[in-house]
Amino acid sequence: MRIVLDTNCLLVSVPSKSPYRSVFDSLLKNKYTLLITNEILSEYREIISEKANSKVAENIAELLLTLKNVEKTEVFFKWNLIEKDKDDNKFTDCAVSGNADFIVTNDKHFQVLKRIDFPKLNVLSLDDFMKMLKK
DSSP: OEEEEOHHHHHHHSSTTOTTHHHHHHHHTTSSEEEEOHHHHHHHHHHHHHHSOHHHHHHHHHHHHHOTTEEEOOOOOOOOOOSSOGGGHHHHHHHHHTTOSEEEOOOGGGGGGGGOOSSOOOEEOHHHHHHHHHO
8 A cells, every 4th residue: 555644643643641642553564555745754753853953853853764665756846736835735736746645634624625526546545545554
């Protein structure tokens, strides 16, 4: 299964006592492939630095770059599918370029994707993704 993980979903899955920790643990156990771009990795670093610290952010970024089930994707075309928060388009563009099965997010701006026929992108909430991982 190939996914793009919204920054906030990654952020809440990292702490060891988080109810969403199984998402991060499943990544470490190679249960899915995480697609990233340079732009997404930069946002991960930035937000984790703000919420934790720069050392934690760098450690997670380095870990992601060394995992065999994390694929760095190049985006050659910007689809601009989300108009309400254009910054979210980095995730949709990555999903299209990397042929993702799902974008995992709780961000309501991604709901517009359900009404777009092409390119077809499937959005899963973090809770639904966790249920899928348990199967």
